Amino acid sequence: MTETAADTGQALHALCRQLYPIARSITGDGVRATLAQLSELIPLQIHEVPSGEAVFDWVVPPEWNVRAAWLADAEGRRIVDLAQHTLHVVNYSEPVRARLTLEQLQPHLHSIPEHPDWIPYRTSYYQRTWGFCLSHRQRQALRPGTYEAVIDSTLAPGHLTYGECCIEGASDRELIVSVHVCHPSLANDNLSGISVATLLARELAQTRPNHTIRFLFVPSTIGAITWLARNRERLDRIDGGLVLSGVGDAGGFTYKRSRRGGAIDRIVAQVLAARGEPHTIEPFGPYGYDERQFCSPGIDLPVGCLMRTPYGCYPQYHTSADDLDFIRPESLAATLAVCRDVLARADLVATWRNLQPFGEPQLGRRGLYDSIGGENDKKTAQMALLWMLSYSDGEHSTLDISELSGLPLDVLHRAAGRLRDADLLAPTDRPAARDPAQR
């Protein structure tokens, strides 16, 4: 790693550490506190959507907040306490204050026998219940007797909170990066994506890309659905995007392609190969993170999911062992570098139309043969003009032309700019045709 990459890795890990203790859920003050901390680093627009609002087939749920939760034994000793770990209470537990026998308590306890020292992560968003999560070792040590269970929570009309960071580009075509912000103290599943997205947005905020780049910090599923429902009329501006999750562990990259196929899928594969990163490319499937929402058939955006070891394929997944030691600064830094390259390339993809398609236009008359630079650059620049004119039929994007010609995207992008200035090319409003290989 270069010194800069090491610094980036440390900064990413430090941000995860800063956010780790917050008790997040799909709604409530944990998400607000998280977004408030991110606002110190990036310009973040925070949206509050009232409980009860219909979003496609869903309804924004009541807001959940928990102030305290503990389990005390007959002597009043708190043997499980939310103050010790945010995973100790089942997320979205309804309030309870009860005395129970161990037998009555057991159905409300969750542990993992195969990993007796880890606390599981459990949620019950849409079904009213309550419960505690604890290590199996701790659970087995419980003696018969009376226990006091206290969960001081509220489930009441409130809001769902999400954040949006928009980097204005030269055009209104958009690229999106989406991360979920609803998991409590889980490092890889949640915080790794949040930290990479945040520091990447902070970098891009200093630039003026061609595309507008929109970063979404949303609670998983309901948050992504809410954002889509509230932005439905603007979705056709989106040329591509990435869902980032589980990007801090030591494993190689896994990229799950979008359902419809698109430039983003080809670019991620190019970048991972060019950087020599060990990786696997998987086809789309309807189970996973929020790419499920972005790729649902009525939405159908070219949005893929970048991970390292996929969800459910590491034993630490959804347990207290997905902690700050499980994620590595160098993995986080390499993920940020991959995402930076992917967005930089995706930003250069555009589809143009040749305005003089009847025979070759006369380039010399327009001064287009007077290239700047050395003989080699001149030849490359001239070839780029010819390739752009030849394939800019409204169907082939600069990415297609790059693959056909072997010319780099940035050279084609510059050629397109010169041809546009000479009134020979015009941008098409619609994105490039679907990748036929993906149909």
Ligand code: ZN
């Ligand atoms: Zn998860």
